[in-house]
Amino acid sequence: MGRLMPSSLVVGVTHLVQPPFKPEMAALGSDIEVVHFNTRDEAEFDPGELQRLDVFLVWTPRITTATIDRLKNCRILVRYGVGYDKIDRQALSRAGIAFSNNPEYGPEDVADTAMAMLLGLQRKIHEHDWAARFYRDSWQENHLSPVHHSNRCTVGVVGVGRIGISVINRLKPFGYRVLGYDPYISNGLARAVGITRMPDLASLFAECDMVTLHCPLTEESRGMITPELLTLSRPGLILVNTARGHLIQGLDMIEDGLKSGQLAGVGLDVLPEEPPAPHPLVDAWRRDEDWLRGRLVITPHNAFYSDHSMAECRFQAAETARLFLAEGVHRNSVPD
Structure with missing residues (x-):
């Protein structure tokens, strides 16, 4: 049975992803508010903005309890890539925040x-x-x-x-x-x-x-x-x-x-x-x-990259969040 998405989602997007945010909007809706955390270092994230997020789409930064403890409204964190070694999944689980990676591209x-x-x-x-x-x-x-x-x-x-x-x-x-x-x-x-x-x-x-x-x-x-x-x-x-x-x-x-x-x-x-x-x-x-x-x-960690794969990666990560929020489908969950 499907779930209702909030009428105006606040979506966090981290370093490596740059505007315009068309792929994310294509999946989650053109009316979303995107908060851009354009830094590799989670210590530089704005605590107030973290508290507002419904969805967090993460690429480069390491995500620890320093960030997770501030995600008061977030329901799902999706890693843009496949690897998840920099994500504290146990802390996410304790906070009741779902986690997915993104093997859907490239x-x-x-x-x-x-x-x-x-x-x-x-x-x-x-x-x-x-x-x-x-x-x-x-x-x-x-x-x-x-x-x-x-x-x-x-x-x-x-x-x-x-x-x-x-x-x-x-x-x-x-x-x-x-x-x-x-x-x-x-x-x-x-x-x-x-x-x-x-x-x-x-x-x-x-x-x-x-x-x-x-x-x-x-x-x-x-x-x-x-x-x-x-x-x-x-x-x-x-x-x-x-x-x-x-x-x-x-x-x-x-x-x-x-x-x-x-x-x-x-x-x-x-x-x-x-x-x-x-x-x-x-x-x-x-x-x-x-x-x-x-x-x-x-080469500078670019094996994944082509113009097509980058757009596909961004859309699929956001689509994973949409499926979870709107339909209750937890796609690409990572077993403990």
Whole structure:
């Protein structure tokens, strides 16, 4: 049985989303009042405005009890993205505020970014691009090695959900052998998507030439990619992460792996801290140092982005709030 929405909703929208708020209005109605919290830091939210909200649509900021205790009228908080590691869901539950994430948009865009990183690093596109600028009397004879032929290359996909499967569907036409690790899928699903399911990460890393990460950040998955795993892999591994920065135990292990050659190349759309704090690896990347050039690709957490996916993301997050308020449907609730 449906519920009645308030006649004039007050909707909070956070940093990263910018006006005009047409997607949110398309879902919730053109008469909504939008309060724009245009900051990454919840400490800068206006307490008085927080108390007025019926709906809170959140992207970048961490949301803790400092914010939640002020949400006196809010009935649902929806994260624009899929991850929810920065949201205190227990505090929301205690406050009687529903929570949803937003897996309704854009797995194709993240998958395309992961594929671009994998292929670019495998084919050494970035290294060639730089080196070719300085060739004068030679050209085609300038090979970079090793370069793996796709149908002799094994790729491991960690996390076989909607994005992981989108990546798998892109890998298979190239002829890659694809392995998958995800403790939460069945053998039947692995067979249906055409991969070999591995029993653990150690087994996967031991067989792979490239590994790409596509799982959420939880207490279980935090720091799951360790230096010990890298030692099990073949020398010259390519590692791509478009999921969450803290899946990898730290940038020290990435730096050590690239310097030793255990890692041939790394693609990171996500980092442990964003924007990145000073670190020897990040500093070397910023300086475009010779030893690292073309082997480390960093993008600013934009794997999800296309013009279409951004609009879709915003509409779907607001539509989730509308369904909850108007129809009593709690779409995309996250189990404890």
